[in-house]
Amino acid sequence: MDKKIIVAIDGYSSSGKSTMAKALARLTGYIYVDSGAMYRAVTLYGLRKGAVSAERGVDEAALTALLPEIDIQFRKDEAGNQRTLLNGEDVEHEIRDLEISNLVSPVAALHPVREYLVGLQKGYGRERGIIMDGRDIGTVVFPDAEMKVFVEATAEVRAHRRLREMLEEGNEATYEEVLHNILERDRIDTTRKESPLRKAPEAITFYNNEIPLEEQMMVLHKIFDERVAQANAKDNG
Ligand code: DC
Numbered sequence: 001m002d003k004k005i006i007v008a009i010d011g012y013s014s015s016g017k018s019t020m021a022k023a024l025a026r027l028t029g030y031i032y033v034d035s036g037a038m039y040r041a042v043t044l045y046g047l048r049k050g051a052v053s054a055e056r057g058v059d060e061a062a063l064t065a066l067l068p069e070i071d072i073q074f075r076k077d078e079a080g081n082q083r084t085l086l087n088g089e090d091v092e093h094e095i096r097d098l099e100i101s102n103l104v105s106p107v108a109a110l111h112p113v114r115e116y117l118v119g120l121q122k123g124y125g126r127e128r129g130i131i132m133d134g135r136d137i138g139t140v141v142f143p144d145a146e147m148k149v150f151v152e153a154t155a156e157v158r159a160h161r162r163l164r165e166m167l168e169e170g171n172e173a174t175y176e177e178v179l180h181n182i183l184e185r186d187r188i189d190t191t192r193k194e195s196p197l198r199k200a201p202e203a204i205t206f207y208n209n210e211i212p213l214e215e216q217m218m219v220l221h222k223i224f225d226e227r228v229a230q231a232n233a234k235d236n237g
Contacts, residue, residue: 003231006028007224008138010197011151014158014165016208016216020151021133022082023217028131028224033074033124035134035141036085038117039108040095043070045086051104064112070084070118085201096166098173101181105188106134114194135189138200147227149220157209158182164203 007024011017018034025032037223042063047050051062073085094100107113114136121141124130132141138148153161159179166173189197199205204223208216 002228003235005146005231006128007131007147008142008143008145009133009149010138012162013221014162015151015153017151020038024220025131031130038072040100040104043069043100043104043107047123051189057099058106093103105185109192109195135197136195138203148200150203151206151208153208
């Protein structure tokens with residue numbers, strides 16, 4: 001039997017990393033975890049409880065006190081799409097709203113939030129056989145991941161992709177709003193003190209300026225097979 005590995009896919013927001021991660025999970029039968037959805041779910045909970053607001057920003061002490069109440073799970077719907085559950089409630093649609101996108105980066109910059117979610121994420125990977133996407137998966141969550149991918153794309157390509165997804169999901173926004181949000185999140189995600197977005201030295205860089213998904217998958221699946229073979233060889237040698 002093949003050894004199970006961990007695949008870490010990191011990159012800028014809306015670089016297409018979750019589409020790639022989901023497709024690879026489907027091909028390999030691995031579990032897929034969207035770590036960004038977890039930061040979004042914490043932001044939504046904080047917003048509902050008054051610890052996060054557009055006017056006053058984030059109340060770190062209040063949000064930290066709420067963390068133990070937050071349970072995040074994932075489930076698949078009938079169409080096979082992953083849904084995020086916040087304390088049992090399906091919040092998949094709500095966490096993609098621009099309001100959450102605008103508030104999530106300062107929440108994700110807080111040490112207690114990261115510590116809490118990284119702990120949950122490490123737990124999901126205990127059995128390996130997992131594909132996780134995010135910002136710090138190859139650097140902090142799974143530094144020992146056998147396969148690390150870093151996805152890049154221009155801000156304009158990412159804004160078009162995000163806008164298309166939002167409109168498909170029934171969330172309203174303009175191209176300018178989405179581009180502004182992406183540039184602002186890039187700035188916060190790369191300059192924050194806590195686990196800033198950066199490429200792990202051994203990660204493969206993937207430039208994803210609208211490459212068809214089938215082509216991406218051919219490349220990624222081949223690398224995946226190589227990494228599994230290496231893990232098997234290491235186990236047997
Ligand atoms: O991938 P996304 O856009 O859904 O992520 C939402 C936010 O969460 C993003 O601004 C950065 C943050 N994030 C993070 O800090 N670390 C992760 N592993 C995943 C997301």
